[in-house]
Amino acid sequence: MSRKIKELLRYCEENFEKGNLELALRCAVSVSLANPDAPEPYAHVTAYRILLTAANNVTVRGEPDWYAVFGIKRGLSSKLVAKSIERQCLKILELLNGEAMDFKAALQVYDLFSRGMDELTHEYSRRAYDLRSGFSV
16 A cells, blocks of 8 residues: 555544544545555445444434444344345455554444344344334334
8 A cells, every 4th residue: 555545544544533434434435536446445435434324323222223234124034134244244354354454443343243243143132132222023
């Protein structure tokens, strides 16, 4: 990764650390569009999009809407939910692996996905989450 891209992504990360997720995302999108062959800016875009989805989609209890975070529909069978989550996790791990792991947003995505997997992949915890969140069971 070039020095220029590193500096620009560091600026994006500084905005993220200050709590300005929207600005961090816009910054990363600009860097990604200007450097389409570099995978690191796209990894930043992906991480910020996931975190923004989690921030903008919360349940009545203030928890992340895990269905929105993973991009899956409510009401799927437990097997389909588990497969969808596994597919999403593999895709995200592939994008965020390697050099891109050096930024804090990627670490938060890993933590977010881990918590979401715990809630949705086990039948009883998923039912409890749905009830707690006001989703019909």
